[in-house]
Amino acid sequence: MQDMLVRLTDLPHTRELEESLAKQGVVFRRPIAPEKRILVEWTKANFSDYWASEMDVAFSHHPVTCFVAQSEGQPVGFSCYETTSKNFFGPTGVLPAYRGIGIGKVLLIKALMSLRALGYAYAVIGGVGPAAYYQKVVGAVIIEGSGRSVYQDLLRKDG
Secondary structure (H helix, E strand, C coil): CCCEEEECCCCCCCHHHHHHHHHCCEEEECCCHHHHHHHHHHHHHHCCHHHHHHHHHHCCCCCCCEEEEEECCEEEEEEEECCCCCCEEEEEEECHHHCCCCHHHHHHHHHHHHHHHCCCCEEEECCCCCHHHHHHHHCCEECCCCCCCCCCCCCCCCC
């Protein structure tokens, strides 16, 4: 998997999409400390141990460096930033039943706007799976030669 670079000065707005999703009962916000264990366990159960570790790190920052989408008091998606490396977006995930309606887009843009607020002009999207999605939504481009990234030599539970 390669990394991508995204310019943070021309990010799309999400207000209308957020308002539409709010009518469907989806709320976006930064989680707070009492929710840490719930979100770390939920991330592990629905995505991976690695992503749960990054969610855990997000709670070590103030403000917390992640956003959550929730519906009926339950998490349905999340996006983190500055968890594995400075100026990195990710990980991010949305439960399968909630995909395709714009939740991921809002979470992505909220995190990237937070990186912009930290003073960055560009951000790295690390270890990208759906490169075409990031290119379409935020104009991200593949970073040539990034096939060997910070994620290359991760420890494995199964040896």
